[in-house]
Amino acid sequence: MEKEIIFEQVTKMWNTRIAFNQLLGFKITEMQDEYAEIQFNWDDKLMGNPMQKILHGGVTASVLDMVGGVVIAANMISRIQQPSKERISEKLGKLSTIDLRTDFLRPGRGETFIATARIIRHGSKVAVARMELHNEKGEHIAFGTGTYMV
Amino acid sequence: MEKEIIFEQVTKMWNTRIAFNQLLGFKITEMQDEYAEIQFNWDDKLMGNPMQKILHGGVTASVLDMVGGVVIAANMISRIQQPSKERISEKLGKLSTIDLRTDFLRPGRGETFIATARIIRHGSKVAVARMELHNEKGEHIAFGTGTYMV
Amino acid sequence: MEKEIIFEQVTKMWNTRIAFNQLLGFKITEMQDEYAEIQFNWDDKLMGNPMQKILHGGVTASVLDMVGGVVIAANMISRIQQPSKERISEKLGKLSTIDLRTDFLRPGRGETFIATARIIRHGSKVAVARMELHNEKGEHIAFGTGTYMV
Amino acid sequence: MEKEIIFEQVTKMWNTRIAFNQLLGFKITEMQDEYAEIQFNWDDKLMGNPMQKILHGGVTASVLDMVGGVVIAANMISRIQQPSKERISEKLGKLSTIDLRTDFLRPGRGETFIATARIIRHGSKVAVARMELHNEKGEHIAFGTGTYMV
Secondary structure, three states, X not given: OOHHHHHHHHHXXXXXXXXXXXHHOOEEEEEOOOXXXXXXXXXXXXXXXXXXXXXXXXXXXXXXXXXXXXXXXXXXXXXXXXXXXXXXXXXXXXXXXXEEEXXXXXXXXXXXXXXXXXXXXXXXXXXEEEEEEEEOOOOEEEEEEEEEEO | OOHHHHHXXXXXXXXXXXXXXXXXXXXXXXXXXXXXXXXXXOOHHHEOOOOOOOEOHHHHHHHHHHHHHHHHHHHHHHOOOOOOHHHHHHHHHHOEEXXXXXXXXXXXXXXXXXXXXXXXXXXXXXXXXXXXXXXXXXXXXXXXEEEEEO | OOHHHHHHHHHHHHHHHOXXXXXXXXXXXXXXXXXXXXXXXXXXXXXXXXXXXXXXXXHHHHHHHHHHHHHHHHHXXXXXXXXXXXXXXXXXXXXXXXXXXXXXXXXXXXXEEEEEEEEEEOOXXXXXXXXXXXXXXXXXXXXXXXXXXX | OOHHHHHHHHHHHHHHHOHHHHHHOOEEXXXXXXXEEEEEEOOXXXXXXXXXXXXXXXXXXXXXXXXXXXXHHHHHHHOOOOOOHHHHHHHHHHOEEEEEEEEEOOOOOOOEEEEEEEEEEOOOOEXXXXXXXXXXXXXXXEEEEEEEEO
């Protein structure tokens, strides 16, 4: 299988079959070896503060965790010598977050939010990604660092 | 106003008026100066993995962020000399998470989940809490550290 | 070899042959499967602030990193089926810190400092420890969380 | 006083009067509003591993903490309306690290090490910096995030 097709299939599966991502409206919009992107729109149910219309900190942490996982997954898949459905499935089954740091920079205001991730450490056991969250105006809302078991 | 009554009112407000907490089913069950607790039940919509019935990492990060915020809020309220509704409201309006570290220890399996928080650093500007997540069998699923602006 | 003897030998080696620990005066005083301890005394060269006699934040981070490593190492050694010098050496050669979070609670004042570590996550690839730093009066100066490759 | 002159004086003071920085050989080589740099050379006393010639993790954490502090200090000074020696001294006396995350990417090998910091969050109470450590070949050894009280 070609890498691009695999990425497309994983993206589709994760966009439609991870219940929590659907609940929050997260859509993977880019999945590459070194870069991933998730978008979602403001929805009142994501509100974390009854007095202000801003994202719950948990939404921010969730999307950063997820987008970091996507870039790590892309990288894991790229390293499989002869990728088959079973081999990819087995590999992705091992992916899990070890720890996640989220830094909140600005109140999460906006219409559309874009979370991006870049891979920082590749490894056979552990990988590290850095993530950012911006709104549609380009305002930097949060960033994070995630360490993942691969 | 007596502290216990204030805590009860804040608990009630946060349990009913923070949209994201309701979406996830979080219920504050304890709010004290030095200790807070949130409970929630398994729900398929919290699932993070299409192949295994485990919590999305974002749910874990969300509840740790929230329960840390509750104990910090309790502590802030306790320090107000003559607490009035306005004074409390004003104070709580300033509470925000600066950064959050989540450590994932075990897959998030269970029927009921209990998140707990203890305050570690009190301060006039910044406070720090440590949080833990267990399931109903007492299995330790995650812990975290949150730094909050107060 | 018995575990206690191995721990004694590793302690001795690390106390005498890690240059940076000697420079800072760190002494491993406990090395057990689930618990480790390092002590060191105030020395003017550890000062981080020309105006106040307090520890440099780097000293705090260093001792937390180190004491976490000691408890993880003890745990790694305990899991070796038939521990030989070569096997232990090979295993310890793989131990490295992936990431470290340090939370500074109070200015690092004191005569003697005690850093302690407990293991939180055991694993075949990755282990996690939580660490604390107190002074001789029992004042809590800092805590930390370290993720280690094992 | 002009900002550049103040930065020069603070640099000189910190390079000569912070005992721990001198012990480790840290030299501030850039101090600007949004960017800071520290350099140091390999020295056997910085060794963290008796078997390999690599930096102790504590050295890495120390220099990241320090270089983050330098850029935050520069930023604090820039915000003082009428900077006098007393006002600067008073301000810098309030600067302290709240928490520090260090991510270790590669073994700390090299002849010369360059730590850099950029400010990410400016605030009247809390500021955040991101830091990196490279060696003279441009190899990326570590990065970090520090939250500081200002």
